[in-house]
Amino acid sequence: MDLGIKGKVALVTGGSAGIGLAAAKSLAREGCDVCVSARDPERLADAVVELQEFGGVVHAVLADVEDPEAAARLAAETREVLGPVDILVANAGGPPAGRFVDASLAEWDVAIQRNLLGTVRLIHAVLPEMRSRGWGRIVTITSRSVREAIDGLALSNATRSAVAGIVRTLAREVGGDGVLVNNVLPGPIDTQRMRELSGRLDSSANGADVPVGRIGRPEEVGDVVAFLASERASYVNGISMLVDGGASRIIA
Template sequence: MDLGIAGKVALVTGGSAGIGLASAKSLAREGANVCVSARNPERLADAVVELQEFGGVVHAVLADVEDPAAAARVVAETRDVLGPVDILVANAGGPPAGRFVDMGLAEWDVAIQRNLLGTVRLIHAVLPEMRTRRWGRIVTITSRSVREALDGLALSNATRSAVAGVVRTLAREVAAEGVLINNVLPGSVDTDRLRELSGSAENLAARAAATPMGRIGRPEEIGDVVAFLAGEPASFVTGASLLVDGGETHVIA
């Protein structure tokens, strides 16, 4: 299937590893020119090498979306090197695990800056040009916790759900202008984050066994969904929060 995004400019934050890198690869494979942004310079350099194998133009910007100035800078540099951003994939590492009663206000401030306001700032930075061109795709990466709160992940449950609220609200406001905004909700996916939360190989295996498909997901399975939502075949999809979790979440229709 041709997704119709060859030559489009895509910006992927948190793009040096895991789901972010997988999303960047899926977009690059479809012919998009990709800018990846992340905090770790070594991982970012490695990501560029991997993405260049797909033949498109690749750029990298070292940045932390927790920094209030980062979004505007990353978007401006992407524009200077590749052109205006057509596709934004807003992705960031999850906040620390913990119960609400154990989290102080400082931890809440960090999580809100990174996992909510970081996304809001990125959208603010790309949205005006998308509206002017009457074409744009924004995909946020959150978590299945948007649909089913997960024990011991108070910060993630709250901030991820807030992002989903932004998506649902803004999607309705700009749909008629050709800007489509959707949210991807991964379940248990083979990333550093999941291994950290699991704590051991035994716990990771138990997670896999508890999933109806009997396994954890692969990052590229999320990346391909992101690319689909960015493409023309998904041109009537906006405001959605799409579970990609192997049936892990208990959803009542």
């Protein structure tokens, strides 16, 4: 199925590995020109090589979304090299595991900067041009903890849920301008973070409690992101879509 986004410009943060890289690959496969950002220069360079195999234009920017200046710089550099951002995939690594009673205020500040305000700043940086052109897609990557709080992930539970609230609010505000805003909730996915957390959290971390019998692959999330960013998803707006193999027990 042609997703109708060939030639669109996509900006993917946290795009050097895991779900971010998978999303960038899925978009590049559909013919998007892609700018990826990340904090690790070596992994970012490797990601560019992988993405160039799809034939589109690829650009990389070394950036940390915790930096208050990063979002504006990312949008400006993407515009300069590729053109205005049509598709934003706001993705960042999760905060450290831990209980609420053990998290310091400094840890809360870092989590809020990275996983909440980083997303807010990215949206602010690209939204005006999307609205002026009458077309845009914003996809945030959070966690199934938005739907069902995960023990031992207090910082993630709170900041990810805040992003989901922003998505739902913004979708109602700008959907009429042609800008669709959605959220993806990955469950247990085979990423470095999941491997680090495995054994510390619930049994779904190794697939034992997932109805399909395994943990997911990053590309399975990436393809959902590409669909939500596409013309084919033109009536999908304001949702938080689980990609968890059925692991969540929450109905609504």
